[in-house]
Structures are given as structure tokens and as C-alpha cells.
Amino acid sequence: MSQDKASRRLTRRRLLGTGLAAGGASVLAACGATPTPQTVVETVVVTTEVEKVVEQTVEVEKVVEKEVVVEVTPAPSTLAGEVNVWVFPQGENDLDALWTPLNARFQQEYPGISLNIELLPWGGRREKMLTAYAAGEAPDAAYVNSDTISLFGTNDVLAPLDDVLAQEAWDDLFGDLQAGLIWEGKRLMFPALLIGTGHLYNKGLMSEIGLDPEKPPYTWDELRAAGAASATSGYFLTSWNTMDWANTWVSIVWQAGGTTFSEDMTKALLDTEPAYEALNFAVEMFQNGWVPKEGAVGSDTESSAVSAVNYWIEGRSTLSGWGNPDITTNTRTQAPEIDFGLVPVWMNKRQVCNGGAGCWGVFKGSKAPEATAAWLNWLIQPEQQGFYGSVTKFAPPRRSAWDYWAAEPLPKEFVAMRIDLLEMNQDTTYFWQEGKVICAPYFQAAVLGYQTVEQALAGAQAELQQLVDEFNASRA
Amino acid sequence: MTTATSAKQHDSGIRLRAGLRTVLVYLLLLVIAGATVGPFLVMVSASLRPNFSYMTFPISLIPPDPGVDNYIRLFNQTAIGRWIFNSVFVATSVTLLQVTTCSLAGYAFSRGEFPGRDLIFWVFMGTLMVPSTVTIVPLFLILSRLGWVDTYAALIVPAATSIFGTFLLRQFFLTIPRDYDQAALIDGANLLQIYRMVVLPLAKPALATLATLTFLGEWNAFLYPLIVTTKSTMRILTVGLATMVVQEGGAGVQMAGATLTFMPTFLIFLFMQRYVVQGITLSGVKG
């Protein structure tokens, strides 16, 4: 049944990936058969019931191992192999705080698998990943942002996870997340954490500028009114960065009722009304002084942690900038004097927020696909996802993992407020990097007044459409 | 009598002018120093602020609640000792190798006459002219083929020579009068002996300068060591510290890391400048 299908798929993948001898037999199945976990977060009591059918295979260059069919009952798995995983920092000391305890637990269940988690810096992330892949030095699995799915998808470097992970896990995901992780009908990534950014508001400033401190502005019209009131009193409304594709473009254009690309990816849609409205909103923000002007120019680096001035923490901005859930706890420690509340997800025609996620992907070149699959399967179990979320302060993307998510009430509330409004679609799947570097100069021209909104959008549209056409030509 | 007085007046006039000049020079030196020290002080100050995430205006150099919390968090990293060792080992090896190979080659290019000399020199110079942004990919392909990924060899061997250093030393050797070599030549010294006994001792300021800059470059390198190593145990300090930087916030630790990284290169500078001064004090003794 479904196990047979899984087995077939993996075999084919492995044949492609490692160049097995033609006589190679089939590989594992059953990793996908979800264990029914009764594990508790801290006291590790694992009573996993797994049925594993492992058939070792004959590899050309490797030692021929015995063909075994093992029935694994509660005991630790005998699955063997070396799994290399690349991850990126979500906290200051991920290796010690997150991965050492996780690995120890994994190792108890799978003593035969040698697991190497390599923590790499955000800075130079794409350079490192792409260069490694080009030289055949890629890991077995990695933390991959959904921003790279189109690159990986087009080049067929990620192994489909449809059958590696149980359907139950996919169904357990919040809202619409699956949609953004599908490439040509195959699911290439599984979310590790939810990214759903949002704003806080300063209640004191709200009263000061003459607005109701219990009614945070969130519709565009309310935001405009609050922006004008803030500017009059010498404050900012929020902050805005033209290089921030996810927040200041994608979410905004969705809220205006549009998208960047058509669903079938044949058209760029910057020549539509919602795109005009979205960019015009940004222009209003800058030209009325509702946001600090310096945000019009920014760098693309993924490690520039510090802004010159944090107007929110300084109490000079009515709303914070876009933040992750931990903006709540950070504000409390850094500016205890600020009495703040949560702002609902912004809304114009739609109330929606970009749900681009941090994900796990498995590379096709993996020399130990079964072991890697076993690891991933283990890692995305609710208790592991919960623990991951507790340490990283990001929300787990699986519903059932929330029982294991030890977060403070505020960040939890922050996520809960937007969890059903998170969305992923073609805009989050395709051309994340490309879209950003193509459009940012045009957006800058518009907000700085070098071009009108129409001119800027026309220029960006022409370049984006060319990108889409090139892509479709290569796909055909 | 009168001449003596006027001479005395003249003397004191000179002294006064010299004194005024000294004051002005120091004033100028201090003003410039203000512009170069400021950012450094901000970095150190920020590293002592546990919750640093943004700058305040006016910039306060005395942190509100100073503490070494960031440094403690830094040293709580289990791997940091290894990263420091790797950085020291790689930077020192590369520096020693480069000072050796560059001085040999610089000597040849400044003194020798051999077929293809200018052509070879300019082909080498090409190394500096092709941006490494792109060449890092083929370089990594070679290292991968050699099986050097995650080895010290990858971190050290490709940097064992440098055309920058060769060029620097060549230009310096050109200023050493050739009479010195000739004297040694007449005494029956061979090329290697002249290099060791005549050229190297006279070139101490340039060698110290090359060593300072090479060490600095290797110590602060980021993208290359990031790409050629993956294992935490093979990482150098800059790359290791970068794994503590989350995408948003937590900049205090970043500043502490930057301060920690800064220290050795600065010490090397202070140490090496002694040799840069040496030349002038030796000849200054005579006058």
C-alpha cells in the first residue's frame, strides 16, 4: 500500500543519488509509519512503536552488507548510517542549548546513526550552500528557508518528502502552509518553525497622540490616521525597509488583494491595481514621514543584527517594526517602561500575513537516505518540534506540537493572533531573492521620489515578467 | 656681546617656534585620533551592555548597566577554545609562510634578471585583479577534488604565497642600495646568502609590515574559511562567532565577539611596529 509506494520512491531516489549497482534491491519503507509517541519533553520516556523493514542494499564502492530484514519493536532502531545536517543559528548558543539535548535523545532511539549537526552562520549562507552543492559536498539535510525552494526545485536537488513523512504530519500543519512547500506537485520541505511577523504598539504614545490606547490601528485607513497623528506629534508610526521583501512587499500586496505572480506563474502582476495600492502605501509612509527615512536604503546581509536607531525601544515609534514573537519578551527586557499591546494583523482588502517558513529539506545526493529520513521523521515529531520552538522562541508549525511548546504567554498570544491568517502561495515559493533584488531599486526610486509609483511599477514589472518568461522557457 | 645677545634671542625664537610647532602637531594628532578611536570605543562600550541592540543618541560611551555578561556568554560556547586555536594556528602559519615565500620571490623580482621576469610578474599580478567573488567556486572545486575540505591544508596552502606580499617586498628591496649586495658578492657570497645576510636584515620594517597585514587578513577572513570548512572543530574564530549571531537582536554578544577578535590583530600591530621603528632609531643614534 502506501508503504510499498514509499519503498519504490526511495529506491529510485537512491539509485539516482548514489549510483547503486543495477542489482541493488529496494530500500526501507516504514520510516513513514508514524510512531505513536508518548514521550514527555524533559523526562525522556520513549515508547515508540515502529515497524521497520530494512533491506540493506549492495553499493558499488561500499562493502557489501548482509541482506537483512529486521523487525523493530520498541527497542532502539538498528538503522545505521552517517547523517550530516546543516543548521543556522536561531539563538546565541544553539549547539549547546538546542542540538546537544536533541541529539542525545535521538541517539538513544537510533544508536546506529551517527548524526553530525553543523551550525553555520547566516552570513554567506547562500554562498556556502551553493558552492558546496556545486562541488558535491552538500549535507544530507539542511535548514532551508522557503526563499530557496524555487532554486532547489528547478534544479531537482531536494528529495520529495511526500512519502518519507507520514500524511498525518502534513495534515497536522497549521493553515495553508503546505501550499507554499509544494514544487511541481511534490512536497520538498517540511516546516521547522513558523515565521509570522507582526507589530506591537505603545499604549502611552497612543494616548499622547490622541488615539484610544485600547484600539490598536490595523486597517490601512486606521494606520494612515495613526501615522498622521504620530508624525504631527514628532513620532514615527513604524519602520519600513525597501529590502524587506517578505514584510514590506509580499504581505502588503496580499493585503491589497493581489499577488506578485499569477498562480500559474506565467505572469508578473505588478501592473495591477493591488500592486499600485501596495507601493503607494509604502510611498505614503515615507513621504509623510510616518516611517524613518533611512529605511529606504538597506543592505541585503542576513547578519546585520543592529539598526542604527531602534525607534521602537526608544519610545519614539507608535508601532514597532515587523517582529518575530520574541519581540514581545525583548521589548519587556530592553524597555520595561513601555506599556505595549499586540497589533492585529494588518488589513486592507484582506487581513493576511506572509507565512514563509523555515524548513527542513533532504538532499537527493544523500549517501544515507534511510538514516536521514529516520532523523527527519524523528525531528518533526510533536515533542521535538515543541522543544525546538521552546528554545528558539519560534512557534512550532504542527498543531500537536503546541502541547510541548514552552513559551511565555505573550509570544504565544502573538502567534495565536495570526496563526489562521498566515498564508503561503506562489509569491513565497518563487523567486524570493530574485524578486527582492529586481524590485528594491524601483521601490527605492518611488519612495524617495525619483520616480512615480506608475513608473517604478512599470520598470519592475518589465524585469519581473522577463524573469518569469525565462523561467517558463527553461521549464518547457 | 651684541652678537651673542642677538644669537641668544635668535635661539629662543627658534625654540619658541619649535615649541609652538610641537603643540600644533600634537593638537592635530589628537584631533585625528578622536576620529579613529570613537568607533572603537563604541564597540567596546556596546560589548559591555547586556541588552545592546541599537545605538542611542547622543551616544553614551558609559553603558547604563555595564557588565561582562556578553563575554561570559561568549565563553560558554563549548567550541570557542578550538576556534581560537584554529585562528591562531592558521593565521600564524600563513604569516610565516608568506613572509618566507614573498621575500624570496620579492628578492628575485627586484634583483634578478631571468627570462620572462616581467611577464611572470604581471601574470601573478592578475591574481589580484580577478575578483575572488567568483573564483572562490572553482577554487572550492579543486579543494574538494583534493579531499581538502575541512582540513588545515585548505585553510593554509592556497594562502602560502601572495602576490601582494611579493610586490610589497619587491618595492622595498628596490630601495636598498645595490652596493650592499655587491660588497657581499665580492666577499664570495651566493644569492641565498646575500638574501639572508644582506637583504632580510635591512628589510625588517617591510617584513614586519607584511606580517602585520597578513596576520590581520587571515585573522579576519570570513567567506573563504566559511566555504572550505564545515565541521565546528575546523572553524576559525570569525566564522565560529558568526554562528552566535541570530538574524535579529542579540548584538551585545556580536560586539563582544568583535572586541575579542580585534585584540590579537592589534597586539600583533603593536609588537611588529617595534621593527618598523627600529630602522630609524638605529640610524638616528648616529645623528
Add this chain to the structure above:
Amino acid sequence: MGRLRRGWRWYFFIAPNVLTFLGFTLFSWIFLIYLSFHDWNLLGARQFAGLSNYERMVSDPILRRALVNTLQYAIMFVIPSAAVSLGLATLVNQKMRGMYLFRALYYLPVVTSIAVLAIIWKFILLPRPDGIANYLLQQLGVGPREWLLDIRLALPSITVMQIWSTMGYYMVLWLAGLQGIPEEMYEAARIDGASRGQMFRFVTVPMLKPTTIFITLIAGIGAFQMFGPPYMLTGGGPVHATTTMVYYIWQQAFNRYRMGYASSISLLLFVLILIASLIQRKYMRWSETIF
């Protein structure tokens, strides 16, 4: 003597350089040329593309902008930077107390982390009256500027920042050159009654010629490859005003995943730098000092 100066023995001295060149650099160059005739996104297969990458260069307006920016920057940077750092070097090369300390202080920006420098410059160049640069200008009675947001001012702002942050580096190089001038030459000049200015003009300047050649060439190559500030600070903006050649190469390679195109731009840049260097070689009359 001529016997020793001539000959094959010299090849032993340059052997290490030759080996690393043949082992690493040469292949990179060949590969680069090969790539410039292909389309490659680093993950997929390389596809032969004929001259299309070169054709694309001809009709690429952003590349043209990057080219102009790079040339402008090189012109604004090289000579002022060399002059400022030479001034610093002569200043701290005097026989006065505490020169050690000042050398060290001037070297600080070179060893201060680039991330820190980026933040501080963001702060200095804030586009409002409360930014440091604007505050200082206000004292001189000049109105506030928008620095990095102004298409005309962004590149000059970055140039000033770069001159400031690299002057300690070039100062160290100048110092090495200054140390190479034999003290006797100054003494001889002093006996002839030369003033400080004359000594600088007639002793220091000619004796520094090899160092001058070195520093202007290295600073020039560095200027043509400027990358840090657009990467850390401006992302090449506003509206491509600070997009330099190398930033554009990086963007094409790792944002647009066009390795072939990035390679062909790299080759163009190489040719540009080579031409500029050969012009410098001719103009500064290398041959008179050297061979």
C-alpha cells in the same frame, strides 16, 4: 657579478609562487573563462550559451551604471586616500614622544569589525538633522543632507567612509617605505640647509617612488573591487547609486544565480583593472625606478 644577477637560479626563488599559481589560480581562470560561455546556476547542469553572456553585458543598463559608479569611485578614492595616509604616515614618523601610540590609534579602524563600522556610519549619515554629519554641518551653517538616500551623495559618502577606514592600512604601508630611506640622505640635505618642506620634496618623495607605485596600484585595484559598504550598508542603493562592479557580480552570482554572467563580468573587470594598471605603470614610469 652580472653572472649572478642573470640566470635560471632565480626560478627557485619564485618556485612557491609558481606552484600555488599553477595549482590553484590557473584553473580558476580557465574555469572562469569556460563559465563565461555557459549558463550555470551552481546547482544544475552547465549549459553552453555561446556569446549570450557577453551580449547581455552590452545591453545591461545596470552593468553600465555599475561601471560608471566603479570608475567614479576609483577616481574619488585612490589619490585622496594615498595622500591622506601619506600625511598620517609622515606625521607619526617624526621623532617625537608618543608616536607609537598615535600609530596604534590610527590603525584602530582597520581592526575594528566591519559590522561595527557599518552601524556607526549609518548613525553618522542619518538623513535627518540629528545625524552626526548633519549636526556638524549645521555648526558650519550648512543645511542637512540626506547622504545615503541621495543618489548624488551616496557614492561620495561611501568614499569618505572608505578613505577614513582604510587610511590606517595605507599608513602602515607608507611607514614601511619611509623607514627604508637612509637617515644619511636627510642629514646631507640638512647640511645643505634644506627646510622641512624641501627635504620632503627632494628626499622623501623621490625615495618613496617604489612605495608610491605600490600603494597607488594596490589602492586602485582595491577601489575597482570595492564591495564591503554596498554589501553591509546600502545593498547597492538607492536606485543602484552604490552598485559597484563587484557588488553586481556578487548579486548576479548569489541572488540571481547566474554564475556564467557573473563570470563574464568578472573578466570584463579584470581587463579594466589590467588596463588601468598598465596605464599607471606607464604614467609613473616604473621602468626608470626598476628595471
